Amino acid sequence: MTSKDCGNHDDDHRKKLYRNIFLAVAAFTAAVLLAILLVWLILRPTKPHFTLQDATVFAFNLSGPSLLTATFQVTISTRNPNGRIGVYYDRLDVYAAYHSQQITLPTRLPPSYQGHKDITVWSPFVYGTEVPVAPYLATSLAQDELTGTVLIHVRVDGRVRWKVGTFISGSYHLYVNCPAYINFGAKYNGITAVGSGIKYQLLMDCNVDV
Secondary structure (H helix, E strand, C coil), X not given: CCHHHHHHHHHHHHHHHHHHHHHHHHHHHXXXXXXXXXXXXXXXXXXXXXXXXXXXXXEEEEECCCEEEEXXXXXXXXXXXXXXXXXXXXXXXXXXXXXXXXXXCCEEECCEEECCCCEEEECCEEEEEEEECCHHHHHHHHHHHHHCEEEEEEEEEEEEXXXXXXXXXXXXXXXXXXXXXXXXXXXXXXXXXXXXXXXXXXXXXXXXXX
């Protein structure tokens, strides 16, 4: 056998070894992913259930042609309905909206972990001072004044992860929308700096998208 034949034999042996290693790693990775998928399908995680329990209004008034000042403290509870899956709330921002326009700054909630069937409660302040709103919103607010009821949407926007045993999923977008009907009474003229505020018991279920 010539030295050239030996060199070709070594190259073939090396290529076969690399191919076997690649196939073994690919098979192991596929098996792990399949096991994770099966566990995921069997457990079937259910999205958290959010409730807007109450809202305390400290300020809500329109100044100038279209400048809205709003200050609220809201109580939001969330329940993890899963018996075998935990939830990591990595980033949650809470803000208020009126007719789809954001009217307060976002308030960041602290990161937290929610175990099986656990309930978590937050009571953040959300506020915005002289926030410019579209002219049609000012008109809509004037119409709401006649009835004395204003529909505010308290929204939660953030990222969550699921925990199954020792496995932790990737990050998912969480969007929560909670309607809050605030009754100011007939011929409402706005609320400004009312001390301890006016508290409304709401107990409104929220729409949750993950």
